Amino acid sequence: xxxxxxxxxxxxxxxxxxxxxxxxxxxxxxxxxxxxxxxxxxxxxxxxxxxxxxxxxxxxxxxxxxxxxxxxxxxxxxxxxxxxxxxxxxxxxxxxxxxxxxxxxxxxxxxxxxxxxxxxxxxxxxxxxxxxxxxxxxxxxxxxxxxxxxxxxxxxxxxxxxxxxxxxxxxxxxxxxxxxxxxxxxxxxxxxxxxxxxxxxxxxxxxxxxxxxxxxxxxxxxxxxxxxxxxxxxxxxxxxxxxxxxxxxxxxxxxxxxxxxxxxxxxxxxxxxxxxxxxxxxxxxxxxxxxxxxxxxxxxxx
Numbered sequence: 246x247x248x249x250x251x252x253x254x255x256x257x258x259x260x261x262x263x264x265x266x267x268x269x270x271x272x273x274x275x276x277x278x279x280x281x282x283x284x285x286x287x288x289x290x291x292x293x294x295x296x297x298x299x300x301x302x303x304x305x306x307x308x309x310x311x312x313x314x315x316x317x318x319x320x321x322x323x324x325x326x327x328x329x330x331x332x333x334x335x336x337x338x339x340x341x342x343x344x345x346x347x348x349x350x351x352x353x354x355x356x357x358x359x360x361x362x363x364x365x366x367x368x369x370x371x372x373x374x375x376x377x378x379x380x381x382x383x384x385x386x387x388x389x390x391x392x393x394x395x396x397x398x399x400x401x402x403x404x405x406x407x408x409x410x411x412x413x414x415x416x417x418x419x420x421x422x423x424x425x426x427x428x429x430x431x432x433x434x435x436x437x438x439x440x441x442x443x444x445x446x447x448x449x450x451x452x453x454x455x456x457x458x459x460x461x462x463x464x465x466x467x468x469x470x471x472x473x474x475x476x477x478x479x480x481x482x483x484x485x486x487x488x489x490x491x492x493x494x495x496x497x498x499x500x501x502x503x504x505x506x507x508x509x510x511x512x513x514x515x516x517x518x519x520x521x522x523x524x525x526x527x528x529x530x531x532x533x534x535x536x537x538x539x540x541x542x543x544x545x546x547x
Contacts, residue, residue, distance in 0.1 A: 247288060249321065252314035254281035255293060259311035260386050263300055270386050272369050318385050319523070326527045335366040335529035342373035342381055343391035346475060347516065350495025351391070354540040359533060366529055375450045382406055382519050389533055390519045395454040400517060408519045411537050412546025414494040416512040417505040421485040424504070431509040434462040441469045441487040443478050455490060458512065479503060493545060516546060
């Protein structure tokens, strides 16, 4: 009899592409995940992982087993959903993936409410890039994702994934206080052609949005500095090293030396909660989405 927890670990490695990624998603240590895979190899008398440079790769047998594991995990989820629905109360484990600024600016209040109001529910949250979160929900790696899209780049929801709008987050142009645009009531995107930019690295939603937005305004952005965290970008802004477009959610108080200017039109990103349609009956999903919407309004999402 194959152990379900070990199959879950293998499935997570297949989705994330590494033991470390699987561990982060499951809330385990990389050592614990490796031990689960080793035990599964002994059970199946099959080599499942092969060393590739500094990482690992799934063998062909492991890929077949991971596909079967996904089907088994879906069956287990349906059974758990039925039981939770019959009880009428949020119970069991709920895994939530959220992008960084939502994890910082929205999720603390949501997690505290769920912990307080539903003590039988075990909620675990992991930071996940919006590019990845929808696929992780679709594959059953996480139960619920908080993701976002921009006005010029809609978020695709694949078949089998449901979504609900949490709210809209507005974005400001941030500049050093001595900048030529500081103090203006509003600035149009076409006026920013000669600016030096600070933004996230390529491949992130915010970087792609900035490049597409400014190209649509008729010019190629001069990106001088790239940083994942908003707080790092703010420090670079305070040092007078460029300008940035940063959303309000999770941004916090602007440091001395940085000013916000309204863009015209105002860039807006929309936040969504996403979950598998087959889990829609779970009271835990209903409670989490309700909390996300309520706290979204409380932190200024429109």
